[in-house]
Amino acid sequence: MTYALEINDLKKVYSGGVEALRGIDLKVEEGDFYALLGPNGAGKSTTIGIVTSLINKTSGNVKVFGYDMDTQLMQAKLQIGLVPQEFNFSPFETVQQIVVNQAGYYGVSRKEALERSEKYLKQSDLWEKKNVQARMLSGGMKRRLMISRALMHEPSLLILDEPTAGVDIELRREMWTFLKELNDNGTTIILTTHYLEEAEMLCRNIGIIQKGQLIEDTSMKSLLAKLQFETIILDIESSGQMPVIKGYESELMDEGSLSVEVGRDQGINELFNQLTEQGIKVLSMRNKSNRLEELFLKLTEETA
Amino acid sequence: MFKLYLTALKGLAVKETNRYLRIWIQTLVPPVITTSLYFIIFGNLIGKRIGEMGGFSYMEFIVPGLIMMSVITSSYSNVSSSFFSQKFQKNIEELLVAPVPTHIIIWGFVIGGLGRSTLVGILVTIISLLFVPLQVYSWSIVILTFLMTSILFSLAGLLNGIFARSFDDVSIVPTFVLQPLTYLGGVFFSISMLPPFWQIVSQFNPIVYMISGFRFGILGVIDVPILFSVLISIIFVISLYALNWYLIEKGRGLRS
Numbered sequence: 001m002t003y004a005l006e007i008n009d010l011k012k013v014y015s016g017g018v019e020a021l022r023g024i025d026l027k028v029e030e031g032d033f034y035a036l037l038g039p040n041g042a043g044k045s046t047t048i049g050i051v052t053s054l055i056n057k058t059s060g061n062v063k064v065f066g067y068d069m070d071t072q073l074m075q076a077k078l079q080i081g082l083v084p085q086e087f088n089f090s091p092f093e094t095v096q097q098i099v100v101n102q103a104g105y106y107g108v109s110r111k112e113a114l115e116r117s118e119k120y121l122k123q124s125d126l127w128e129k130k131n132v133q134a135r136m137l138s139g140g141m142k143r144r145l146m147i148s149r150a151l152m153h154e155p156s157l158l159i160l161d162e163p164t165a166g167v168d169i170e171l172r173r174e175m176w177t178f179l180k181e182l183n184d185n186g187t188t189i190i191l192t193t194h195y196l197e198e199a200e201m202l203c204r205n206i207g208i209i210q211k212g213q214l215i216e217d218t219s220m221k222s223l224l225a226k227l228q229f230e231t232i233i234l235d236i237e238s239s240g241q242m243p244v245i246k247g248y249e250s251e252l253m254d255e256g257s258l259s260v261e262v263g264r265d266q267g268i269n270e271l272f273n274q275l276t277e278q279g280i281k282v283l284s285m286r287n288k289s290n291r292l293e294e295l296f297l298k299l300t301e302e303t304a
Numbered sequence: 305m306f307k308l309y310l311t312a313l314k315g316l317a318v319k320e321t322n323r324y325l326r327i328w329i330q331t332l333v334p335p336v337i338t339t340s341l342y343f344i345i346f347g348n349l350i351g352k353r354i355g356e357m358g359g360f361s362y363m364e365f366i367v368p369g370l371i372m373m374s375v376i377t378s379s380y381s382n383v384s385s386s387f388f389s390q391k392f393q394k395n396i397e398e399l400l401v402a403p404v405p406t407h408i409i410i411w412g413f414v415i416g417g418l419g420r421s422t423l424v425g426i427l428v429t430i431i432s433l434l435f436v437p438l439q440v441y442s443w444s445i446v447i448l449t450f451l452m453t454s455i456l457f458s459l460a461g462l463l464n465g466i467f468a469r470s471f472d473d474v475s476i477v478p479t480f481v482l483q484p485l486t487y488l489g490g491v492f493f494s495i496s497m498l499p500p501f502w503q504i505v506s507q508f509n510p511i512v513y514m515i516s517g518f519r520f521g522i523l524g525v526i527d528v529p530i531l532f533s534v535l536i537s538i539i540f541v542i543s544l545y546a547l548n549w550y551l552i553e554k555g556r557g558l559r560s
Binding site for chain 2 (some may be wrong): 086
């Protein structure tokens with residue numbers, strides 16, 4: 001089977017002796033929407049840097065759609081579109097110049113690139129700004145520009161390194177819809193993000209990197225199934241006293257908020273029964289944190 | 305793949321050309337003003353008192369040297385500052401992630417240097433025509449020495465851009481190395497006028513060969529045999545090209 005991305009025993013030791021990757025093995029299937037998570041400094045950006053030729057590896061092997069990056073580098077590069085974490089375009093070039101030039105580096109003729117620029121800049125709502133220098137754009141527009149630029153050569157594998165960092169909620173949701181559509185149309189997407197809600201909403205499979213090692217590589221569904229407990233917050237009508245709840249770990253956070261740990265197979269009916277019996281009215285209920293976030297913290301703490 | 309590389313080269317060359325044309329007030333105007341002042345002060349005012357040199361008026365003698373001086377500075381600074389700026393702004397990554405071979409990257413930047421130095425060379429030549437009529441001894445030698453010089457100093461500028469870590473590093477070499485070598489390379493005098501010891505020292509200055517060759521193409525007078533000048537230029541071009549290729553390929557200053 002040919003994978004969109006196949007990484008074998010990838011190691012990276014920086015010149016200062018820092019061991020960033022300690023033998024990563026990773027396979028991303030064609031058409032997948034894959035999340036690569038990990039705390040800061042875990043090795044996510046180093047992995048992406050090596051896959052996109054921005055960082056030299058120490059050892060190991062990377063294949064993109066079957067093209068070995070050691071022996072078929074140019075073919076491998078042709079398959080990849082990268083949206084980096086930091087803005088890396090010339091601030092003095094216009095929006096259209098940036099995307100057209102980039103397409104040229106992938107062998108797209110100028111005529112074709114101009115046509116595609118209209119398509120992708122319109123898609124990201126930047127067509128009106130095509131003659132504006134990039135430095136004049138807002139942060140959100142700059143991020144959209146980087147996505148348009150990465151799509152100009154119509155890559156089979158799109159890699160996004162924290163694409164929604166610093167983007168407001170409305171725009172983030174627009175970008176999610178756009179990326180979902182792109183994935184539905186066949187583009188394999190690999191995403192690193194700090195917004196775990198983003199990974200849970202978009203991705204089918206997930207890998208967690210911790211201290212240069214892949215500690216999880218599974219489907220989002222089976223990862224979330226590992227979650228044994230969920231913490232819920234109940235906003236209750238204050239009685240000033242801590243309710244007695246049998247069978248549940250609970251804690252009164254303040255006069256009106258109760259934190260309760262609910263086991264996976266435990267259910268919440270019994271919890272509500274007990275509260276009703278004690279005459280406590282529940283006003284609202286919410287998760288303490290995102291489910292994935294809880295699991296992520298648990299997994300990374302375990303291996304710390 | 306050849307078609308892809310050709311499109312990439314065209315794209316990079318257009319980008320580089322747009323860059324120096326966009327900031328023409330910084331890239332094209334200063335050499336024109338500087339050389340005009342040289343023509344007025346050294347050629348016209350002081351030159352009249354110097355008399356002939358190599359059988360030509362002093363003004364005629366310095367014209368090829370001044371054109372070459374502008375070509376050297378323009379090609380060098382165009383490539384060094386463009387490459388370093390792209391490194392500094394990180395947009396060099398646009399090239400590094402793309403299927404663009406190192407040879408194409410080198411030639412893309414060299415074409416930028418070549419284009420700017422050609423424009424500057426033409427502008428300085430037009431200015432010189434206001435002061436002195438120009439007759440060309442050999443067009444082929446003029447074109448050959450111009451091309452070799454421009455390519456050589458574009459490659460030297462690229463090397464500077466690769467090693468540079470700050471904007472200071474980009475300006476240090478032109479100020480402390482390039483400018484002295486150019487002034488001592490025979491722009492304003494014939495190398496044969498120097499004492500024997502300094503004539504030997506001058507043989508280690510590559511700019512002597514460029515200016516001598518270009519002056520031969522225009523005036524037909526020469527300090528160093530033309531074949532030797534061309535040979536030295538070729539050796540420098542090949543060495544610098546190989547060094548740049550090796551450093552970019554290894555990712556020196558580009559990839560960690």
